Amino acid sequence: MKNYRLYLIRHGMTQSNVDGIYAGGGTDDALCEAGREEIRGLMQRFAYPHVNTVFSSPLRRAVETVEMIFPDAKDKIILADLRENSFGEFEGRRVRELLQDENFKKWMDPAQHYTPKGGESAPEFHKRCSEVLMGMFEYMMKTNTEQAACVTHGGVIMSMLAQRGMPKRAPEMWMADRGCGYVLQCSPEMWMRDGIAEVSEIIPYGYLDEEE
Secondary structure (H helix, E strand, C coil): CEEEEEEECCCCCCCHHHCCCCCCCCCCCCCHHHHHHHHHHHHHEECCCCCCCEEEECHHHHHHHHHCCCCCCCCCCCHHHCCCCCCCCCCCHCCCCCCCCHHHHHCHHHHCCCCCCCCCCCCHHHHHHHHHHHHHHHHHHHHCCCCCEEECHHHHHHHHHHHEEEEECHHHHHHCCCEEEEEEEEEEEEEHHHEEEEEEECCCCCHHHHHC
């Protein structure tokens, strides 16, 4: 049975990352120059797959990463559900400040089930991450698109793979470095029967070898 391959990639670095600012779905940062240099370096040293179809978060840091890594892709599809979690009251604040915030402490403890004021609840976030991953594979199968890329956010990738990825791992075990990610494979049988995708490799190709 045919396997469909989805290359799941985390966007590049922003100035908020550099400054230690908590930036989620409510912050539309562009890539900073250091982030662009980091992506250029990855492209020079390692190999990204060539695809004609790329799904992207609507946030600029993801769209700009797509333009750098996949400039020749013919079909660039923006999906609102690929945006990062909205952090509400924590958005745009420095991490060192948040560590002293009692509400932030409650939010970081899953047992508290705390939703930031103006933010997205954990169940809502995980539901859309799960559904958009399976939705991308459904689109690929219906259009006979055998391979595609997806550029999104670290939290989205962790949520997707903790729920739908094989092997089974905790969310934090699926953290991807900037500009890097995973190769996912899914057959129609896996999609229909199990609702899962196999995680088979790290991308860009060759990156894991250097890290080791």
